[in-house]
Amino acid sequence: xxxxxxxxxxxxxxxxxxxxxxxxxxxxxxxxxxxxxxxxxxxxxxxxxxxxxxxxxxxxxxxxxxxxxxxxxxxxxxxxxxxxxxxxxxxxxxxxxxxxxxxxxxxxxxxxxxxxxxxxxxxxxxxxxxxxxxxxxxxxxxxxxxxxxxxxxxxxxxxxxxxxxxxxxxxxxxxxxxxxxxxxxxxxxxxxxxxxxxxxxxxxxxxxxxxxxxxxxxxxxxxxxxxxxxxxxxxxxxxxxxxxxxxxxxxxxxxxxxxxxxxxxxxxxxxxxxxxxxxxxxxxxxxxxxxxxxxxxxxxxxxxxxxxxxx
RNA sequence: GGCGCCAUAGCCAAGUGGUAAGGCAAAGGUCUGCAACACCUCUAUCACCAGUUCAAAUCUGGUUGGCGCCU
Numbered sequence: 001x002x003x004x005x006x007x008x009x010x011x012x013x014x015x016x017x018x019x020x021x022x023x024x025x026x027x028x029x030x031x032x033x034x035x036x037x038x039x040x041x042x043x044x045x046x047x048x049x050x051x052x053x054x055x056x057x058x059x060x061x062x063x064x065x066x067x068x069x070x071x072x073x074x075x076x077x078x079x080x081x082x083x084x085x086x087x088x089x090x091x092x093x094x095x096x097x098x099x100x101x102x103x104x105x106x107x108x109x110x111x112x113x114x115x116x117x118x119x120x121x122x123x124x125x126x127x128x129x130x131x132x133x134x135x136x137x138x139x140x141x142x143x144x145x146x147x148x149x150x151x152x153x154x155x156x157x158x159x160x161x162x163x164x165x166x167x168x169x170x171x172x173x174x175x176x177x178x179x180x181x182x183x184x185x186x187x188x189x190x191x192x193x194x195x196x197x198x199x200x201x202x203x204x205x206x207x208x209x210x211x212x213x214x215x216x217x218x219x220x221x222x223x224x225x226x227x228x229x230x231x232x233x234x235x236x237x238x239x240x241x242x243x244x245x246x247x248x249x250x251x252x253x254x255x256x257x258x259x260x261x262x263x264x265x266x267x268x269x270x271x272x273x274x275x276x277x278x279x280x281x282x283x284x285x286x287x288x289x290x291x292x293x294x295x296x297x298x299x300x301x302x303x304x305x306x307x308x309x310x311x
Numbered sequence: 312g313g314c315g316c317c318a319u320a321g322c323c324a325a326g327u328g329g330u331a332a333g334g335c336a337a338a339g340g341u342c343u344g345c346a347a348c349a350c351c352u353c354u355a356u357c358a359c360c361a362g363u364u365c366a367a368a369u370c371u372g373g374u375u376g377g378c379g380c381c382u
Contacts, residue, residue, distance in 0.1 A: 012347075035347085036345095036346070036347065036348090037347060046347095047347085071345075072345085073344050073345055073346085074343080074344055074345090074346075075344050076344085078344095100347080101346065101347080102342090102346080103342075103343075103346045103348095104346080106343070107343075107344095110343090112343055113343090114343080114344060153341085153342095154341090154342090154350085155341080155349095155350055155351055157349090157350060157351080158341090158342090158349060158350040158351080159349080159350090160345075160346095160348075160349045160350080161341095161342075161349065161350075164343095164344070164345090167344090168344090176343085179343075180342095180343055183343055184343075186343095237345060237348090240345080240346095240347070240348060241347050242347045243347085244347090245347090266335090266336080267347080268347080269336095271347055273338085273339095274340095274342095274346090274347095275347090277339080277340060277341085277342095278341095278342080278346095280340095281340090281341090281342090
């Protein structure tokens, strides 16, 4: 029999955290964060990290487990999440995957296979160099020679993805297009329910703007300053986070504080939009529209619970 | 009251006789080892009216609105 798994996601600032606590308490769940920034210590304000008070005793995994200098990516997330799930099942509880990183959710939900290659930094660097010297077009031509199907699917300007496709081919001898096709057909090994909490766009954007203001008031700038003093560099994965990269630019004198705040709001809205696009494409998702439930927390919880037969 | 300047998409903004650049915002989308990343698609008939001309956002006259200066 398949193991149960609940996914609770939605665009940033929609209210996932709050709903997740209510849900966990009702069904005896434990929470695994599917968030690429909340894993990092010392990044509390900007990542809108849940506080221990807010956890209300519900066990949380993958929050505050890495230093900002450490690298984090899907593969690592997948490993850690699977481990956490094992623990939760051992506790006799239901894992609830909560967070806004759709890619990460997909990786554990469908147990996507990433293990085939270890990566070869030298080759990757060579490709980056090549792109810099000869341009994205030429790099894309190389991909066309190696994996024509992938070349058709990946836009030439998208250097990052082109490099990965080339790297994959170099490392495995297989086309990444073939790999993707195979993985796409995968069925989830879990008995899952995938909830997407959503709200009216204008309302969501308003919440985002307000939340950014609050972050600034709470001292986001000081948080970023501390990270900078600590030695964090802009090219670190952790410093790509919303709020961090913009304030970093401010601290280095590239933009004014006002511009930085404007950009954080704008980029966060863009992010929310991209998240929604992602969830629209995912199969078997259950949309929970807050406005249709009159923004009533109990109603939202009940709507979710009603879809969970195994709870 | 007089004189001068201006009026192009939600915002900024090119174009000064040949059939509306660009940027931002908004919207839609891609994504299978950096994903809070990276990338793609996409929005106007030029304040209004009349005239000149084969042809006007571009020239002329008027109307309306805004800005500046003067009395």
